[in-house]
Amino acid sequence: MTTMVSHSGYLTVRAVRALVRQPVFLIITLMQPIIWLLLFGQLFSKVVEIPGFESTGSYLDYLTPGVVVMTALFSSGWSGMGFILDMERGVMDRLLSSPVRRGAMISGPLAYQAVTTVIQSVVIFVVGWLAGARFPGGLVGIVVTIVAAILLASALASFSNALALLLRSQESVIGVAQLLVLPLVFLSSAVMDIRVAPEWIQTVSTYNPVDWAATASRIVLSADPDWYEVLWRLGGLLAVAVVVGWLATRAFRTYQRAA
């Protein structure tokens, strides 16, 4: 168990180090949410006035947790690319022929994804706050929002990893990042109160983990959160992350068997 943890740590450090050495990637992953936050926030600042849009504050207040959730999705969708590059470079074979714990090869990239999500989320909260957004739920609200974002990111990262291991092509990973993420976002309340949307979108969003994360974050950031509404959604996110994580370990075994 301790070996598993330390091996997982070595692989996480390796990935974080790569991120720090290539700060341009970090900056790109942060530019996008900041553009969302500032431009989208301006462009749609009046949507809060639509009847049925339930918000006590400004649209920026509403949008900030939505952008946190979206950003977690956008970056975790690329997670499988790490496996693809390692396969192409021979790093994968090098690791698999060493006594590295197999579980660490799954958990290492997820831990790295969690680190990335924390950094991104904190930056978004700071930028949102500077732009005028306020979060009555305070520190607890912010921490719980980041937890929700991490759970969602883990689920999508595992999915992306599983596809990378099964299909072994950059295209499949790019496909997930491009094709899956946007519909998931727009079928949720990430940028728009779903109650002003057509009924079918409302129905779909009930089953959409992205909506669970966005809604739970928004509730927990409000002045007087209804914890029941927050916790069942977090529980749902955890369940999805565990199931997809399990699928990714199956995919890892399939990858090894096909070698």
Added chain:
Amino acid sequence: MSVQPGPATALSMSSATPAIEAVELSKRYGEVQALDGLSIAVAPGTVFGLLGPNGAGKSTAVKILTTLARPDSGSATVAGIDVLRRPDAVRRAIGVVTQRSGVDPVATGRENLQLIGRIHGMRGGEIKARTAELLDRFELTEHADRPARTYSGGMQRKLDVAMGLIHRPQVLFLDEPTTGLDPEARSQMWQEISRLTGAEGLSILLTTHYLEEADQLAAELAIVDRGRIVAAGTPEQLKAGLRGDAIVVELADEVATAKAATALRAVPGAREITADGHTARARVDAGASALPAVLAGLEQAGVLVASATVARPSLDDVYLRHAGRAFAAAHEQEVA
């Protein structure tokens, strides 16, 4: 006086167990029979060469022996450990240098080495000392703290080999270690490989499609063709197995290949006649004295000859004899 098992005991024990033993390994990928009953035994402390064209099954054999793939049938031990039953123990005992580098380009040379060392359970001071030692030995100290992506091909290959050695393995796998290296880097690599078995008593399985490399480095070698061993022994034994000299005739005209073969068959004492493309070959007891008869026969048959050479047996001839085709031809065919 109590008797401690000394180095001598350990040595005699290890020489009793082969460093690598593969028995009847078979593996199929879809339609392709990659391995078809491959068996080898590698004596401890030696370089064993697995020679053959791309696609012959060398890399599949290495993948199975390094626990990256499982055979459909057959068994294998590495450092006396069962590859199928105790893969994790095998992984602790081996170093692997695969064809595709395995170096993390973003990490520095030192970090690459340390990651593998840590995975093998090495700690603080030990890892520092061993890393410094290997960097020094492979002349990488100066570049140790630069990202590996800035390294030349030769430097990356050296780092690769160093990464395979960091945890002091008993058995080292080198899968085509000099492919893509320039001649100078290649000869440096050869020197380094020779040193490893000499001073450190390491056992090495080397795969290569360079005949020259196998001849130079391997104490024993096996020729692989279509997933099985077609010949094995020391380079000298294999060459001695061929009686006489090779006569190689370059034809001026590819159309005449079949005609040339027929004409060579008519020459007294000529055997093992093959012809493909522009080249016809035959084996004779004494090359120099048989050459006039060969040329006369070809002329009579109306075959235009561009050149004719007499050669002492080479590994290329061994390959030709056992695999039934010229090495270069087989290589091109597999690559194409």
